[in-house]
Every structure is written in C-alpha cells, then in structure tokens.
Amino acid sequence: MMKWAPVLFGLLALGLWEATVRIGEVPVYLLPGPIAIVGAFIADPIGLLQALASTLFVTFAALFVAAVLGATMAIAMSASRLAQAAIQPWAVALQVTPLPAIAPLIIIWVGEPFVALVVCATIVAFFPLFANTSTGLASAPPELNDLFRLYGANRWRTMALLRLPAALPFFLSGLRISGGLALVGAVVAELVAGSGGFASGLAYRILESSFRLEMPRMFAALVLLALAGILINFGLGALGQIILKWRGGT
Amino acid sequence: MLSVTNVGRRFPGGVQALHDVSLSLRESDFVALLGPSGCGKSTLLRLIAGLDQPDSGRLEWNDGPPRSGDIGYVFQDATLLPWATAEDNVFLPLRLRGESRETAMPRVHAALLGVGLAGFEKARPRQLSGGMRMRVSIARALVTQPRLLLMDEPFAALDEFTRHKLQADLLDVWRQAGCTVVFVTHSVYEAAFLAHRIVLMTPRPGRIDREIASSLITGPDTRLDPAYAALVADVSRAMGEALR
Structure with a gap:
C-alpha cells in the first residue's frame, strides 16, 4: 500500500x-485540465520531444563541463594555498551572481x-560540484594524512590514494x-535568450x-521538464x- | 635506540604541551606512557614519529634517522581506508614504499595471520567489528617490520572483553616481532598489564614525573595475580602523588 501511495495520491x-x-x-487559456494537456502532447509529440532532447543536450553538456571544471578547480585549490586564495572568491562570486542578470x-x-546556453547552464551547475569536491578532498581524517606522511608519501601520491578516493562520494x-x-540553468538561459538563442529547446x-x-501545450512542456528533472535526479x-x-566502502 | 632529551613543545596560542621531557628507548622495550588527558602523551608520540617538531631539546636515533617503515603507528581509531579491503589496507605502507603487489602479498597475508585475521583478507572495514578493524590497523603497522611501534590509546574505544583479548594478542605479536613499543594509555590497568616500563606524565605543561619498572611476566592469569594487583596499586598511588 505504501509503495502505491504516491501514485494513488497523484491520480x-x-x-x-x-x-x-x-x-x-x-x-483553457487560464488553466487547462490534465486531459487537455495530454491532448496537446499527443497533437505534437515529436516536436515536444525534440525540444526536450535539445534542452537535455544543453543540460548534459553543461553538467559535463561543470563536473570537469569543478573537480579540476577543487583539486587545484586543495593542492595549493595560492590557487585556493586565487580561485575561491571568484567561485563564490560566480555562485551569488543571478544567471538572468x-x-x-x-x-x-x-x-x-x-x-552560450551551455556556458549559462555551466555557471549554475558549477558550484555544488566545486564545493562538494573541495569538501571531499579535505574529508580524510588527519590521522590518515599523518600515516601517509609517516610512510613518506608525497603530495600527489596522497592525492591519488587518499584524497581523491575520499572525495568521490562528495x-x-x-x-x-x-x-x-x-x-534549471539551461531553461533559464533559453528563456533569457528567447528567439536569439537556440530556438529549439523546451523553454x-x-x-x-x-x-x-496555447496553455495546454505550455503545460505539456512544463510536465516534460518536471519529468526530465526527476529522471536526472534519480538517474x-x-x-x-x-x-x-x-x-x-561508503 | 632513541634518546629524547629535554624536549619541549609549545603550540600556537601559547599552550605548553611538553616541558623538558627526557626519555630513552631501548631495543625491544615495551613502554607505557601513562597520564590523564591533555598531559602531552600523544604530542610526545607525534614528536617521536617525526610528525611534529620540538621547540626545544632534541631526539637522537642511535642508528641514524628512521627510514620509511621503521616506525609503525596505530591510532585511537583504526583509521582504515573505508573503500579498501583489509588486504589493501595492510598493503598500503608497502605500496607507498613502491613495492609491487605481487612481492608484498605474502607479507601482507602473514601480517593478517599474525593478528588472527586469516580469512578476512577481502573484507572491507564496514564488514568488520571494531576489534577486527583495530587488528587490521595493527597488521598495517607491523607489515613493514618496524623497529619502533607507536600506539596512541588504540584500545580506548573498545569494549572491555575485546580490549583484554587484544591486549593479550598484542603481547604475543610484540614477542614475535621483537620491536620496541611505546603505548599511550590513560588506564593504569592497561599500562600495568602490558608494559615493562611505565612512564607517568603530568599535565600542563606535560612532563615526565617518574618511571616505574615492572617485572611482571604476563600470561593468561595475570589479571588474577596478586603481583599484578600490587603493581596496579603502586602505579595508582604514584599517579595520585604526581597529580597532587
């Protein structure tokens, strides 16, 4: 019963x-019902799914770039105090700057x-990856760092065998x-770009x-976006x- | 083996952790550093390991400075790599020394056998009990066949039954390995059971008050031995005087 509770509640x-x-x-121009929304999707499934694919393409490209940049900058920052002093204020500045601005x-x-859309979405996606990886790199217990020092491990060996594995869950x-x-970043960027942007995404x-x-079609696009967000999160x-x-291990 | 002479250590902020500490370690000694929390026992251990530097005094090794693997260290927590198997955790010091897995594995398995963990080579830390994790940690410290084994309250977080078993097993391991052990503890009972030399430390600033020699030959019935009870009484009395 518990398993089906969310489905029953949704229905x-x-x-x-x-x-x-x-x-x-x-x-219908104020609030279409679910049947009208499904009808709007059935009327143009290929158009809406192509738009979804376009938005997801931007999303995953941005996620990839954010992952590479976030991890690389976190590693650089953890390896060098100078890099930390140079990078951290800019990373925070990037996080607090509203994307629409x-x-x-x-x-x-x-x-x-x-x-342009990938750059915008990357800015939004970058910070959690950067912050989490930084936290993870510093998460190994000091005793383990001492142990690596005791056995003469250099900075890069400690990074490879201790700090990077410790950072993986983060x-x-x-x-x-x-x-x-x-x-979210891809959608906001598409909305800001309007017809000057990719002109093919769900936003x-x-x-x-x-x-x-065309409110039913608008709602159908919104439902697709919500479903995509849920799938990305669970995936x-x-x-x-x-x-x-x-x-x-954990 | 090692002479610690007039060593002092003051931490940033002005806390004098150690003051004028002198101690001599000989081959195959089993020394207990006994004292209340905050008396600088762990700081002294870190100085001996080379993980920290004294502000005054000196540490002199008779046979030259220790090389990688000459010192084994066991912390209060097992501090294992959670993602690695017991085998890989014990392999770590040899790996950091650049040894290949193939050449190191016989010694890794021997070290695990020595602490009673044969058959648990592929187990990960979360699959092991607290006592077994500590055994892996001891095997990791012993796998390089260190000349000096430093142990910082390794059994403090374990239940009494596990602690007693591990204390007896540690003595067996020490007799076989023949290395020098410096064992930090705040338990009079533990110090009296394990060590031949019990070094009493007093807090703030940490200094050595006195040293008590033990001629107890530890066996299965030691805890019932009146000589053990007398030693515990002596050490407790001395500790009480030192803290007065």
Missing part, C-alpha cells in the same frame, strides 16, 4: 484538477547560441545536485506557447550508488 489530484476545471468551467551578456559575447553527491541545476516552446495562449543518484558499490 486523485489529477482527477480533482480535471473535475475542478470542468465543473468550474475554467477557461548575466545571461544576456554571455549570449552577446559568446555569439554561438548552443555554446563529488557524486554534487553531481546529483548539479544535474537538476544544469537543467523556447513554453515562451512560444504563452505568446500564442544520477542511481549512478552514484552503482559507482560507490563497485568501488566498495
């Missing part, structure tokens, strides 16, 4: 939603729409958080539908579990 909520808009005769500049400077946890943020379809008052969580189980 009940959808039934209530449909009943409310029908009984209340709510105009800088996205127009990035889109103008970068020029190429796809690259990095994977950051990857899961950043997966969702990369999607652009949402804008387009709102301009045309990256499962990937983390598999990697840690394969590696052994």
Whole structure:
C-alpha cells in the first residue's frame, strides 16, 4: 500500500484538477485540465520531444563541463594555498551572481547560441560540484594524512590514494545536485535568450506557447521538464550508488 | 635506540604541551606512557614519529634517522581506508614504499595471520567489528617490520572483553616481532598489564614525573595475580602523588 501511495495520491489530484476545471468551467487559456494537456502532447509529440532532447543536450553538456571544471578547480585549490586564495572568491562570486542578470551578456559575447546556453547552464551547475569536491578532498581524517606522511608519501601520491578516493562520494553527491541545476540553468538561459538563442529547446516552446495562449501545450512542456528533472535526479543518484558499490566502502 | 632529551613543545596560542621531557628507548622495550588527558602523551608520540617538531631539546636515533617503515603507528581509531579491503589496507605502507603487489602479498597475508585475521583478507572495514578493524590497523603497522611501534590509546574505544583479548594478542605479536613499543594509555590497568616500563606524565605543561619498572611476566592469569594487583596499586598511588 505504501509503495502505491504516491501514485494513488497523484491520480486523485489529477482527477480533482480535471473535475475542478470542468465543473468550474475554467477557461483553457487560464488553466487547462490534465486531459487537455495530454491532448496537446499527443497533437505534437515529436516536436515536444525534440525540444526536450535539445534542452537535455544543453543540460548534459553543461553538467559535463561543470563536473570537469569543478573537480579540476577543487583539486587545484586543495593542492595549493595560492590557487585556493586565487580561485575561491571568484567561485563564490560566480555562485551569488543571478544567471538572468548575466545571461544576456554571455549570449552577446559568446555569439554561438548552443555554446552560450551551455556556458549559462555551466555557471549554475558549477558550484555544488566545486564545493562538494573541495569538501571531499579535505574529508580524510588527519590521522590518515599523518600515516601517509609517516610512510613518506608525497603530495600527489596522497592525492591519488587518499584524497581523491575520499572525495568521490562528495563529488557524486554534487553531481546529483548539479544535474537538476544544469537543467534549471539551461531553461533559464533559453528563456533569457528567447528567439536569439537556440530556438529549439523546451523553454523556447513554453515562451512560444504563452505568446500564442496555447496553455495546454505550455503545460505539456512544463510536465516534460518536471519529468526530465526527476529522471536526472534519480538517474544520477542511481549512478552514484552503482559507482560507490563497485568501488566498495561508503 | 632513541634518546629524547629535554624536549619541549609549545603550540600556537601559547599552550605548553611538553616541558623538558627526557626519555630513552631501548631495543625491544615495551613502554607505557601513562597520564590523564591533555598531559602531552600523544604530542610526545607525534614528536617521536617525526610528525611534529620540538621547540626545544632534541631526539637522537642511535642508528641514524628512521627510514620509511621503521616506525609503525596505530591510532585511537583504526583509521582504515573505508573503500579498501583489509588486504589493501595492510598493503598500503608497502605500496607507498613502491613495492609491487605481487612481492608484498605474502607479507601482507602473514601480517593478517599474525593478528588472527586469516580469512578476512577481502573484507572491507564496514564488514568488520571494531576489534577486527583495530587488528587490521595493527597488521598495517607491523607489515613493514618496524623497529619502533607507536600506539596512541588504540584500545580506548573498545569494549572491555575485546580490549583484554587484544591486549593479550598484542603481547604475543610484540614477542614475535621483537620491536620496541611505546603505548599511550590513560588506564593504569592497561599500562600495568602490558608494559615493562611505565612512564607517568603530568599535565600542563606535560612532563615526565617518574618511571616505574615492572617485572611482571604476563600470561593468561595475570589479571588474577596478586603481583599484578600490587603493581596496579603502586602505579595508582604514584599517579595520585604526581597529580597532587
């Protein structure tokens, strides 16, 4: 019963939603019912799924770049106090700068729409990966660091055999958080870019539908985005579990 | 083996952890550093290991400075790599010395056998009990056949039954290995059971108050031996005087 509780609750909520808009005769341009939303998806499944693929392409490209950049900068920072002093303030500055405020500049400077969107989404996805990996690299107990010193391990050997393995669970946890943020970043960047951007992602379809008052199609795109976010979160969580189980330990 | 002469250590912030500490370690000694928390026992151990440097005084090794593997260290927690098997944890010091897995494995397995963990080579730390994890930690410290084994309250976090078993097993391992052991503890009973030389330390600043020699030959019934009870009483009395 517990297992099916979320599904039953969801179906009940959808039934209530449909009943409310029908009984209340709510105009479809204000709030379409679930059946109208499904109908909008069935009317153009390929168009919406292509838009989803386009947004996911930006999302995963940004996640990849954020993972490489975040891990590399965290390693550099943990290996050198000078690098830490140089990098940390800029990383924090990047985190606290609202993306909508800088996205127009990035889109103008970068020029190429796809690259611009990836840059914007990377900025949003970068910080959790960077912060988590930094925390993980410093997470090994001081006694183990002492043990490595006692046996004459140099800085890079300690990094390879102690600090990087200790950081792996933190990095994977950051990857899961950043997966969702990369999607948010991709959508925000698409919204800011509007017709000047990639002009093919789900956010652009949402804008387009709102301009045309095609609310069921707009909601269908929103549902696809929510589902994609859930799948990214669960997928990256499962990937983390598999990697840690394969590696052994926690 | 090692002479510690007039060593002092002051930490940033002004805390004088050790003051004018002198101690001589001989081959095959079993020395207990006994004292309350904060008396500088662990600091002295770290200085001997070379993990910290004294502000005054000197440490002199009779046969030249120790090489990698000459000193084994067992911490209060087992401090194993959680992702590595027992075998890989014990292999670690040899790996850091650049030895290949193939050549090292016979010694790794012998070290695990020596601490009673044959058959647990592939177990990961989370699959082992607290006592077994500590045995892996001891095997890791012994695998390089160190001349000096430093142990920092290694059994403090274990239950009494496990502690008694590990104390007896440690003495067996020490007799076989023949290395010098410096064992930090705040338990009078543990110090009296294990060591031939019990060095009493007093806190703030940490200094050596006196040394008590033990001629007890430890065996299965030692804890019931009146000589052991008398030694515990002597050490307790001396500790009480030192802390007065």
